[in-house]
Amino acid sequence: MTFKKTFLTCSTTLAIGIGLLGSAHAAPSENPRKQMSYPAWGDYTDAWTRDDAAKIELTEDNTLPLLEEMPVDIVTDEVWIWDTWPMTNLDSRTVNYKGYKVIFSLTADRDLDFPQRHWTAEIGYSISRDGKSWDYQGDVFPEDVDTPGLREWAGSTILVGNKVYFYYTASGSEGAGPNDAEYFTQKLVVASATISADSNGISFSDWSEHEIIAEADGEMYQTLEQSKAGPIIYGFRDPWVFKNPQDGQVYMLFEGNSPGEEVACGTTDGVTNPVNPGPYGANPAAANDSSLPVSPQAKYYNGNIGLAVANEDSMTEFELLPPILHANCTNQQLERPHATFSGGLVYLWTISHKFTFSPALQDAGVDGLYGFVGPSIRSDYIPLNGSGLVLANPPENNEQAYSWYMMPGGFVEAFLDNVQGEFAGTLTPTVKMVTKQQTKTTFVHTFDDAFIP
Numbered sequence: 001m002t003f004k005k006t007f008l009t010c011s012t013t014l015a016i017g018i019g020l021l022g023s024a025h026a027a028p029s030e031n032p033r034k035q036m037s038y039p040a041w042g043d044y045t046d047a048w049t050r051d052d053a054a055k056i057e058l059t060e061d062n063t064l065p066l067l068e069e070m071p072v073d074i075v076t077d078e079v080w081i082w083d084t085w086p087m088t089n090l091d092s093r094t095v096n097y098k099g100y101k102v103i104f105s106l107t108a109d110r111d112l113d114f115p116q117r118h119w120t121a122e123i124g125y126s127i128s129r130d131g132k133s134w135d136y137q138g139d140v141f142p143e144d145v146d147t148p149g150l151r152e153w154a155g156s157t158i159l160v161g162n163k164v165y166f167y168y169t170a171s172g173s174e175g176a177g178p179n180d181a182e183y184f185t186q187k188l189v190v191a192s193a194t195i196s197a198d199s200n201g202i203s204f205s206d207w208s209e210h211e212i213i214a215e216a217d218g219e220m221y222q223t224l225e226q227s228k229a230g231p232i233i234y235g236f237r238d239p240w241v242f243k244n245p246q247d248g249q250v251y252m253l254f255e256g257n258s259p260g261e262e263v264a265c266g267t268t269d270g271v272t273n274p275v276n277p278g279p280y281g282a283n284p285a286a287a288n289d290s291s292l293p294v295s296p297q298a299k300y301y302n303g304n305i306g307l308a309v310a311n312e313d314s315m316t317e318f319e320l321l322p323p324i325l326h327a328n329c330t331n332q333q334l335e336r337p338h339a340t341f342s343g344g345l346v347y348l349w350t351i352s353h354k355f356t357f358s359p360a361l362q363d364a365g366v367d368g369l370y371g372f373v374g375p376s377i378r379s380d381y382i383p384l385n386g387s388g389l390v391l392a393n394p395p396e397n398n399e400q401a402y403s404w405y406m407m408p409g410g411f412v413e414a415f416l417d418n419v420q421g422e423f424a425g426t427l428t429p430t431v432k433m434v435t436k437q438q439t440k441t442t443f444v445h446t447f448d449d450a451f452i453p
Contacts, residue, residue: 037376040247041309041321046381048327048334048372048388050294053357055387056364058395061442062385064431066394067419071429072449075126076136079107080117080425082415083154083336083403086452087164090243090250092340093408094452095159098197101131101452104140104157104166105415114423119178121151123168127201132449134427137201140166141191147210148189150174154336154403155188156240158315164195164204165315167252169237170212185224186236188214188254190316213318214239214254214308220322221306222257229261230300232332232356240338241315244377246346250310251377252318253337255303255350258326262299265329294329295359303327303334305350307377324348324378331365332356339377340408345438348372348381349390349406354398368392369404369412373438382439390441391431401428410434411453412443 038044075081084105086094094101107124108117123141126134141147149170158165170189176182190213193204216223216236227234235255243250304323311317325348327334333356340347349371357365369391372381384390391412393400397420404414410433416424427450431443 035375035380035382037374038378040244040249040251040307040376040378042378043322044378045304045323046325046372046374046379048325048330048370048381048383050298050330050358050361052383052387053327053330053361054364056366056389057387058366058392062368062389063392063394064401064443065446066396067400067416070416070419070422070424072416072426074424074426075134075450076426077110078136079124080110080112080114080423081105081107081124081136081427082117082417082425084413084415084427085154085156085405086407087157087159090158090160090241091245092242092338097159097195097202099129100197100202101128102126102157102202103128103134103452106152106154107139110425114425117425118153119151121153121171123152123155123166125202128452131452132447134450135201140204142207145191145207145210148174148187148212149185150176150183153186154238156338158241159195160315162194162196163192165241166191166193167213167239167241169239170210171237181224181228184233186216186234187212188236188239188252188318190239192315211316213316214252214320216256217320218259220256220259220320221304222259222302226259226261227257230302230332231297232300235303235333235335236306238336240336241310242339245341246344246376250313250315252308252310253324253339254306254308255333255335255337256306256323257332258302258304258323258328263302263328265294265298293360298329298358298360301327301329301332301356301358303330303332303352303356305334305337305348325372325381330358330361332358334370336403336405338406340406342408342435343438344375346374346377346379347384347406347435348374349404351402351404353402366392366395367398367402369406369414371406371441384435384439384441390433391443406433407453409453411451413450413452 150172153169155168173182304326308318374381430451432445
């Protein structure tokens, strides 16, 4: 296949750009990374290391307040709502289509127990005139559509002209049962439709077929069969499609795992980071003058952020490229990867759970939003705030919220999971983040609503 090769040349050193706050700063002197750029089609993969993750600390800049009660009205009493994303243009900015904002969410009937929702998930959508009050519209795909999986998991939705492209994860193979391996397959899928709007809302018509556009290959990305050796099934999901402002090419990020049954890990990490306990307590994995052992199970923790490139101007044909970031021996799941672009820099975002950190790191890890900054989509990335942690649940309730989605301008949306022991299954109030000196973040405001700007 042919695609544009107008990217930065290999080994181009980062010229520090303009940060989100509008001023230029040199990279922090304590960070030894060279911040090199590499061709998007190259084979360089950066690493989120155990040493990085061991620096995770809960602070007032990254720890969300404990909720004593539900802060918002639920969007709908028909379905549970969790992973959510807005309809965007290829530049990742939210679309206001003829006066409507549109969001898409994974949904399941509220008659189901909340923990069981994943196995019947379907994509629903909601609309809003003001970006704050949301009106649930039901399933986005017509009932008679033949989708290539047993359930639908997260993705992205892109408007091009009057056509909408729905990228999502088809999970499970038709006819497979819970005791069959094929029940857990994951494939990346695209379908398209024409969008229209009137006084009654948004609708979609002229549907295309649902096409599988990528599957794990076992060479760059772990397959289900390879993952059976470890304690957590593989990930090949969460397609997020965008046009790279640096080369004008369309790419797709997704969650994957490094190939093979296991990865190579060392025996110890010489972690010697002084810790200021602060109001949130010390991080037991980053205690001063400690040596963090590597569990024998760490070899199964191999999450990565994958990359695929569109075939020329196609929105439906993609070719797999090597991953851009891996967390081998550190974390098994780098979920829902996405990016924002500012000042010539790429901000890479992902979410992860406490339990998906490698065993010796689970005392440090939290359910949270993690971020990295680099000079290009394939580059040396600096973990934001030293560890990568950007937003975390309060220590009193690590399962309060999840699936944070960073939008341009620093607006972050997520879903409420568990509030004071009660399952919520609805959207969180939006959080506003700011980035300082390109590598430091803090949240500065919490809205009253699930605000999509």
